Amino acid sequence: MSDATLNPAQLEAVHHLHGPCLVIAGAGSGKTRVITQKIAKLLSCGYRAKNIAAITFTNKAAQEMRERAKHLVGARAGQELVISTFHSLGVRILREDGRHLGLKEQFSIMDSDDVLSVLRDAGGTTDAATAKSWQWTISLWKNQGLSASQALAYAKDDMERAAAVVMQRYQERLAAYQAVDFDDLIGLPLKLLQTSDEARGKWQELLRYVLVDEYQDTNAVQYELLKALVGERAMFTAVGDDDQSIYGWRGATIENLKKLPVDFPQLKVIPLEQNYRSTSAILRAANNVIATNPKLFQKTLWSEFGEGDPIALIEADGEEHEAERAVARIQAIRANHGGTKFADFAILYRANHQARIFEQALRRAEIPYKVSGGQSFFDKTEIKDLCAWLRLLVNQDDDPAFLRAVTTPKRGIGHQTLGHLSDFSAKWKLSMFESLFAESLKATLSAKALHGLHEFGRYVVDLEYRARHTVGAEEGKALLLEWLTDIGYEQYLLDQEENEKVAAARWNNVLDFVDWVAKRCGGEITQDGGATFETQKQSVLQVAQTISVILSLAERGDEQDQVVLTTLHASKGLEWPHVILAGVNEGLLPFKSEDEEMTPQRLEEERRLMYVGITRARRTLAVSTLRRRKKNRETVMGIPSRFIAEMKLHESGIKEDPREKLKRMREQFAAKAAASAAAQQKQAD
DNA sequence: AGCTTTCAACTTTTT
DNA sequence: GTTGAAAGCT
Numbered sequence: 001m002s003d004a005t006l007n008p009a010q011l012e013a014v015h016h017l018h019g020p021c022l023v024i025a026g027a028g029s030g031k032t033r034v035i036t037q038k039i040a041k042l043l044s045c046g047y048r049a050k051n052i053a054a055i056t057f058t059n060k061a062a063q064e065m066r067e068r069a070k071h072l073v074g075a076r077a078g079q080e081l082v083i084s085t086f087h088s089l090g091v092r093i094l095r096e097d098g099r100h101l102g103l104k105e106q107f108s109i110m111d112s113d114d115v116l117s118v119l120r121d122a123g124g125t126t127d128a129a130t131a132k133s134w135q136w137t138i139s140l141w142k143n144q145g146l147s148a149s150q151a152l153a154y155a156k157d158d159m160e161r162a163a164a165v166v167m168q169r170y171q172e173r174l175a176a177y178q179a180v181d182f183d184d185l186i187g188l189p190l191k192l193l194q195t196s197d198e199a200r201g202k203w204q205e206l207l208r209y210v211l212v213d214e215y216q217d218t219n220a221v222q223y224e225l226l227k228a229l230v231g232e233r234a235m236f237t238a239v240g241d242d243d244q245s246i247y248g249w250r251g252a253t254i255e256n257l258k259k260l261p262v263d264f265p266q267l268k269v270i271p272l273e274q275n276y277r278s279t280s281a282i283l284r285a286a287n288n289v290i291a292t293n294p295k296l297f298q299k300t301l302w303s304e305f306g307e308g309d310p311i312a313l314i315e316a317d318g319e320e321h322e323a324e325r326a327v328a329r330i331q332a333i334r335a336n337h338g339g340t341k342f343a344d345f346a347i348l349y350r351a352n353h354q355a356r357i358f359e360q361a362l363r364r365a366e367i368p369y370k371v372s373g374g375q376s377f378f379d380k381t382e383i384k385d386l387c388a389w390l391r392l393l394v395n396q397d398d399d400p401a402f403l404r405a406v407t408t409p410k411r412g413i414g415h416q417t418l419g420h421l422s423d424f425s426a427k428w429k430l431s432m433f434e435s436l437f438a439e440s441l442k443a444t445l446s447a448k449a450l451h452g453l454h455e456f457g458r459y460v461v462d463l464e465y466r467a468r469h470t471v472g473a474e475e476g477k478a479l480l481l482e483w484l485t486d487i488g489y490e491q492y493l494l495d496q497e498e499n500e501k502v503a504a505a506r507w508n509n510v511l512d513f514v515d516w517v518a519k520r521c522g523g524e525i526t527q528d529g530g531a532t533f534e535t536q537k538q539s540v541l542q543v544a545q546t547i548s549v550i551l552s553l554a555e556r557g558d559e560q561d562q563v564v565l566t567t568l569h570a571s572k573g574l575e576w577p578h579v580i581l582a583g584v585n586e587g588l589l590p591f592k593s594e595d596e597e598m599t600p601q602r603l604e605e606e607r608r609l610m611y612v613g614i615t616r617a618r619r620t621l622a623v624s625t626l627r628r629r630k631k632n633r634e635t636v637m638g639i640p641s642r643f644i645a646e647m648k649l650h651e652s653g654i655k656e657d658p659r660e661k662l663k664r665m666r667e668q669f670a671a672k673a674a675a676s677a678a679a680q681q682k683q684a685d
Numbered sequence: 686a687g688c689t690t691t692c693a694a695c696t697t698t699t700t
Numbered sequence: 701g702t703t704g705a706a707a708g709c710t
Contacts, residue, residue: 057700058699058700059699059700085699086700088700090700109700112699186700247697247698249696249697250697250698250699350696350697351696353695353696567696568697569696569697570697591696591697593696609697630693630694631694
């Protein structure tokens with residue numbers, strides 16, 4: 001469906017401009033289209049781009065929304081729109097007006113590791129687990145808008161009281177350091193808008209219309225900030241789905257959805273129920289499951305795609321068997337439907353560790369896959385810098401790698417010189433590195449530039465020689481560190497980054513990377529499935545080669561045809577033609593924790609998680625359960641999740657008599673037997 | 686008995 | 701990558 005055609009509910013949502021608006025956007029109901037169209041509508045009604053704010057939860061979502069908006073309203077207006085996360089908006093507000101709270105303009109932002117070390121310090125413990133639990137508790141309190149003293153009054157046991165006391169000291173340290181944590185990026189702007197009329201006036205004047213995406217994921221403080229931003233005028237649109245609220249455990253609260261009609265009596269509530277993603281069979285199962293939850297806003301998803309395939313139930317004997325069945329299903333669907341790509345499949349599970357077994361099975365079947373979430377390590381700039389060097393060592397003709405390495409760190413070779421070098425190499429059909437020592441290059445470049453390039457070239461050649469002849473973990477690490485010293489990388493990081501802590505964190509990443517590479521230089525014994533490999537000690541260059549291969553695979557990234565493995569949480573907002581829900585067992589989904597009680601609220605959130613999983617599927621859905629599963633050290637009986645019964649699969653669109661089913665199965669079997677007999681016959685001929 | 690080694694299981698995650 | 705229990709070792 002194109003952006004131009006909207007259904008009546010979507011149109012209503014886009015056109016309701018003169019007051020607060022809540023769009024209850026069911027899964028796959030085209031909510032991003034509504035948001036971008038509404039932005040366009042606002043612009044055409046006289047709003048200026050810089051006065052429209054769209055708020056998301058992740059930077060990725062913000063980026064994607066800006067792309068969509070640019071597409072619709074043009075690059076210039078698209079760029080001026082305030083599209084950011086709650087947190088980056090908070091940073092902007094505090095940088096500009098934090099002084100009203102006694103915060104200097106260049107305050108620093110503590111990441112989760114920084115927070116942990118301050119907490120260890122403030123609480124006088126070296127125990128990582130204790131500090132982690134404090135961090136967790138304190139963050140939840142701050143998300144609810146509680147101060148340290150309020151938290152102390154609120155604390156219900158000794159653990160929480162201890163956390164509240166530590167929180168008091170923690171807050172004092174933050175103030176002393178002129179530092180804020182992630183939660184403060186919401187809480188402090190709120191405090192600012194509540195206490196300073198000047199600041200409130202300024203921001204309300206600037207952000208004249210506010211759109212909030214994934215509204216069901218907001219926490220109490222974010223809601224207060226939203227209210228403070230929109231003020232009396234209440235010109236905003238919140239888009240969300242109460243049925244997809246799955247982040248209660250990190251402070252999100254559906255209370256915000258309940259409160260909205262109360263706090264804004266003139267609120268216009270518009271449900272989007274037409275689904276543009278899934279078949280009726282899939283939507284019916286989704287509706288049935290979620291119907292078990294008490295409803296805030298009534299809605300029932302429907303689509304025009306027809307009944308579609310019935311939902312497949314897979315019963316597996318154990319985790320390994322489940323993975324094999326999943327692989328078999330992927331292969332069967334691909335065999336029966338020509339043109340089905342690997343990327344059309346996703347395997348969804350409750351917990352990250354479940355991915356491992358599927359990875360093994362997919363590797364064995366030689367099916368390409370990617371585990372979503374992990375591996376972001378290689379996306380970090382500092383790691384990319386170093387990888388460029390490694391790529392250059394492996395292949396000196398890798399021009400992109402050359403360009404990055406030669407300027408990292410800066411060594412007096414600028415784009416002037418590189419431009420000339422590039423022209424020269426293009427003319428002679430040489431790689432840039434090959435061109436370095438060409439006689440005729442002297443005619444084009446100054447002696448100084450040439451000298452710099454030659455020095456770089458000689459260093460690379462020398463480093464390659466050493467990398468080729470350095471073997472073993474210890475030796476490899478020594479060489480890598482020597483290299484980093486040679487090129488002055490640590491100093492480069494310090495120069496690049498204003499914030500010392502950030503630079504230190506980056507240098508730590510570099511050291512992690514060095515360890516990781518060095519480890520691969522030493523021989524080790526690894527087991528993969530049944531096979532045992534004893535890897536030989538490798539030279540640094542050989543390791544660099546394998547890394548280059550991994551990188552060139554990763555670089556093609558999204559164009560790659562790969563089965564996706566991801567958690568249910570991380571799958572929200574995504575969709576695939578064929579989805580397999582794995583491990584749909586009592587204890588896993590709904591997840592049962594040893595030390596925490598299963599409250600109705602928890603169960604409801606687990607049910608929403610199941611709902612999210614079901615609604616990811618476009619064409620086919622398979623739900624897989626385990627008859628036996630491992631728990632701690634023993635194998636226990638697997639009980640199918642109650643959510644499977646709630647899907648009411650027997651109430652299918654086309655009711656089938658059991659006798660009819662038996663007959664159909666007999667026929668299918670006969671047909672298969674005949675086919676295989678024919679195949680054998682053919683082989684014999 | 687007390688120590689070390691081994692093996693496998695592990696909630697969800699962004700800023 | 702960590703933790704924690706069972707098995708193995710001194």
